[in-house]
Amino acid sequence: MPSISNKGRQMPASPIRRLVPYAEEAKRKGRIVYHLNIGQPDIYTPQVALDAVKNFTGNIIEYSHSAGNESYRKKLAAYYQKLNIPVTSDEVMITTGGSEALLFGLMSCLDAGDEIIIPEPFYANYLSFALTAGARIIPITAHIEDGFALPAIDEFEKKITSRTKAILICNPSNPTGYLYTREELETLRDIVVKHNLFLFADEVYREFVYDGKKHTSTFEIDGLEQHLVVVDSISKRYSMCGARIGALLTKNKEVYASALKFAQARLSPPTFGQIAGEAALDTPPSYFDEVVTEYQHRRDVMVGLLNQIPGVKCPNPGGAFYTVAQLPVEDAEDFCIWMLSEFVYQNQTVMMAPGSGFYATPGLGKNEVRLAYVLNKESISKAMECLAHGLKAYHQVKELAM
Ligand SMILES: Cc1ncc(COP(=O)(O)O)c(C=O)c1O
DSSP: OOOOOHHHHHSOOOTTTTTHHHHHHHHHTTOEEEEOSSOOOOSOOOHHHHHHHHTOOOSSOOOOOTTOOHHHHHHHHHHHHHTTOOOOGGGEEEESHHHHHHHHHHHHHOOTTOEEEEEESOOTHHHHHHHHHTOEEEEEEOOGGGTTOOOOHHHHHHHOOTTEEEEEEESSOTTTOOOOOHHHHHHHHHHHHHTTOEEEEEOTTTTOBOTTOOOOOGGGSTTOGGGEEEEEESTTTTTOGGGOOEEEEESOHHHHHHHHHHHHHTOOOOHHHHHHHHHHTTOOHHHHHHHHHHHHHHHHHHHHHHHHSTTOBOOOOOBTTEEEEEOSOSOHHHHHHHHHHTOOBTTEEEEOEEGGGGOSSTTTTTTEEEEEOOSOHHHHHHHHHHHHHHHHHHHHHHHHHO
16 A cells, blocks of 8 residues: 655644544534534624625636735725725735645745744644644743743743744634734734744734723834734634635735645635625624623633633633633643543533644643633533533543553
8 A cells, every 4th residue: 555645744633623423422422512623603603604605696706816806905005095005915825724824824935844933832734834834843932830921032042943944823812712912923023023034923803802902903013024924814704604714914925926836736716615605894883892792701701601600711812712721731722632531521621722733842732621602601600510520520530540
């Protein structure tokens, strides 16, 4: 039998989806599983976007321009400009999700063996995209005790080598929900400019910011223009994950031209996704007011209840819709599997994403889980009650086994 590639072997399985077979088995047994493991929101997609797809009158579903439909890029540029992100339509490339923007960006800026510094815990798929691009992730650890704030500047300086090509941040962060301050972004700017690096900023959760705070885009920080590649997506913004539309934004013409060649190789982003995405830009602001208020309530319920469980520690996230919690267990993955396969409380259980999959440093995150507050408040309350009972029962089982 021919052997598969080393790349294929090294490709990490998604820590978010890895436990799916256990959840499927629990469901086959008739149990209710609260999915706090994945960022699939239950919020309705804006009606304008659904209508645009329903009203499609074409006779052919054609390829579009490799950079995406011009009408969409123009409208998107206008949307960004309103957010103080001064890009023109030829600095915006429509991609198949933010995922493809990340991939094209990394492929365009990093060679095999080049290093990219990423604060950990980070969105696990960065590992897969970096591997595909041949790049090495150099993690810099953010700590739960500091609410996962950006590590100090000298920590970054220590990690920079002659192979360092870029820094990647996610703001607000998946998985921690941490929202970077303008001062932190300026600190990053100083490092990036001093060492002549690229800065990748994944801003796909830009709208989801709580407690009256405002998101600062890296585009608002002076001096970064030629260094910056911003990743965007409509997946979460309009609850349109399946439309598969994202965007790459850069003022660096060489990066744009290179990314466009990768885009040409995959021909074009999805046609219906672009139709829906363009129409979604007409979503009334009241939609976001409601959605952000709803997520903030969900966060308050989840984080409040988590911190009431003995031994659980959870910082209060400033944005996105995830939080990383420390559990009083040695091996969170074992606990997550046990919750799905062995435990049941009032015919319910909870699915969470084990924390170690969000770290590149071996051994970190072992007692952490990522939880997404994408369910309604009632389900979140029930899930937290279930988790509290699960932790108690797990300890009893472990003590008996000793
Ligand atoms: C931080 C982050 N970046 C990028 C993506 C990619 O999203 P998509 O490809 O659906 O736009 C996700 C999806 O969950 C994410 O959480």
